Amino acid sequence: MSNDKGEILKNNAKKCSHCGSTSTLPIAHGLMSDEVHQENAKDRKWVWGGCVIHVGGDTDHCNDCGKSFGGDFTSEEKLQAESFDEESFLERRKKLLNVIDEYLDEEKDGEMYAAALHEAEGDEVEADHIYFGLYMQSIDKYLFEEYDEKLYDKALSEASGDEKEAEKIYLRLCKS
Numbered sequence: 548m549s550n551d552k553g554e555i556l557k558n559n560a561k562k563c564s565h566c567g568s569t570s571t572l573p574i575a576h577g578l579m580s581d582e583v584h585q586e587n588a589k590d591r592k593w594v595w596g597g598c599v600i601h602v603g604g605d606t607d608h609c610n611d612c613g614k615s616f617g618g619d620f621t622s623e624e625k626l627q628a629e630s631f632d633e634e635s636f637l638e639r640r641k642k643l644l645n646v647i648d649e650y651l652d653e654e655k656d657g658e659m660y661a662a663a664l665h666e667a668e669g670d671e672v673e674a675d676h677i678y679f680g681l682y683m684q685s686i687d688k689y690l691f692e693e694y695d696e697k698l699y700d701k702a703l704s705e706a707s708g709d710e711k712e713a714e715k716i717y718l719r720l721c722k723s
């Protein structure tokens with residue numbers, strides 16, 4: 548048996564799940580110096596997979612077809628399920644911007660501001676901060692719960708079909 552590391556790696560090469568080739572290399576991860584990369588470039592014993600190790604990520608790379616393989620597909624599916632959902636993000640962002648617009652445009656709720664002013668012991672700057680917190684608490688339902696379709700339909704009806712106005716009315720209805 549050979550003691551040559553290259554020979555050992557060659558004998559332990561995995562079969563590519565994409566094309567069936569055994570001309571494969573393990574994937575190495577981590578922060579590596581330029582010297583390490585240059586040394587590997589001479590006799591290519593591994594393929595660099597980047598600094599970040601992904602749970603369930605691929606473990607080997609095929610020299611023939613250029614694809615990586617060997618990952619845990621269950622974990623990969625789990626990662627995709629937990630990944631960023633742009634549509635939800637944009638919807639939540641839209642809601643938050645509506646709330647901020649409403650906060651800036653409407654007059655302060657007298658009862659809520661009085662409570663904030665009392666808590667701030669008359670300090671108006673502090674009362675404004677407290678009022679904002681109370682306001683945000685009052686619109687929790689609007690920001691974090693699914694749309695109440697009946698309530699939204701009511702808002703849309705009041706707004707005569709104007710969706711932007713309906714959002715403002717819906718926010719007001721959620722606060723009450």
